[in-house]
Amino acid sequence: MQIKRAKNYGFCFGVRRAIELAQNHPNSKTLGPLIHNPEEIQRLKNDYNVDVAQNLLDALDGDTVIIRTHGVTQETLHSLEQSNKNIVNATCPFVTKPQEICANMSNKGYDIVIYGDIHHPEVQGVMSYSVTKTAVVLSSYELCKHRLGQKVAIISQTTRNIEGFLEIVNALVRQHKEVAVFNTICNATFDNQDAADELSKEADVMLVIGGKNSSNTKQLLEICKKNCPDSYLIETEDELEDVWFADKTLCGVTAGASTPNWIIDNVTKKLEKLNLMKGCL
């Protein structure tokens, strides 16, 4: 059985950068879990003594505090800056950008529309930079709840899809004289999805490695299942079952955006062992 990884999988640029920053700052605390992967959090704790602070009170004066990829609200950033903590800002540059756009356009008097989930920390961070009316919506239907002015600027949560974004843009253009559209969608998620789609068409068994409660991992599984019914979601190599690979010729491997490479490597090593065992039968 051949084992083949998708063209794009796993960590995006922003997550890789945040983990490198954490490794470069041992004995520090991240403000909330750095990524949605308990194994990686544990590794950073074991190997670098990088711990998780649930909130600002969990960090003491003199501590080094790492801001995670999602970013924080302007208020949290100010509190951190005014305290005696060392700040390592691991906010993804693709998230800093919508924060800056939000501040800039809002200061120019534009009302702000954010396509995203109001409960997501990234969105809460971005919207904290607005000084004008701000609508956070997931569909154009929700716009009716907001009374926005004639000049609006729209930005997107980085992980949203373009179709949903355009649906809201179109509704705004029909209603408003001026709509400044900033396409702040990051392609990393979609690059992983496109590659999973491509590989699962070719493979007769697919492994999707990632957290079982991670929404982007579950999306990958759905995409793979459409093309390859024998697709399985696993968190670690311990969940692999021999029967999945009987009579299979090509095992495709992809991984969610929060899955570190070492977990993927462990899975493929185990697959290679299974291959050897099959050869001995």
Next chain:
Amino acid sequence: MQIKRAKNYGFCFGVRRAIELAQNHPNSKTLGPLIHNPEEIQRLKNDYNVDVAQNLLDALDGDTVIIRTHGVTQETLHSLEQSNKNIVNATCPFVTKPQEICANMSNKGYDIVIYGDIHHPEVQGVMSYSVTKTAVVLSSYELCKHRLGQKVAIISQTTRNIEGFLEIVNALVRQHKEVAVFNTICNATFDNQDAADELSKEADVMLVIGGKNSSNTKQLLEICKKNCPDSYLIETEDELEDVWFADKTLCGVTAGASTPNWIIDNVTKKLEKLNLMKGCL
């Protein structure tokens, strides 16, 4: 037979304003025909000695020159300003707006996209205000001919429809980081169309009054024919035929954007005469 006018018909605000300006400046010259209606041009000539100059050379120093609703290019405006002519600027305010937006955004470094017909005088006027790359397109397909920067501003010819505009906006948002969308579509045309649509559903005969080569008049006829097969396009009351109205109970009346009220009045007067004659039979 009842005679009923559409809720909206005929001249838009900009055309009414231009004709008033012409009437207030007798013995002047319009730069090109003021509107697409020969009868109205003739009336202005007869009653106010307002003549048509085909180009700048047709106007002498000291003449009063009227700029029509479509506006002119920046170069033509400068030539006029530097000559010894009196300028009456009847450019529709809804056209001045996209000219200003074009100048402003282009000066800020945005490349310009205009949804419109490059041969139309309004579009030629607007695009003359750009100092950056400018793409005039009628569909997103045509965008591939242009190499635009990451920051673009899009405006529309005032008489275009929103669906075509959004099609181009969507293509731009997919490709560019920042798209400043200015909805410069004027609703007057569509208000007339909506009213014609509504009335032609009710009427059993429809009259569309306007120039036979006027595109907006022909669009009105098409809309009416869908709902009311007995729809007729006429330029004046002389074209009315008795047989059209035999056994009809409701005659709807609408008119193109270049049709003056006095022509519409003449048609309804003739219709009332026909009604009287029917009563005598």
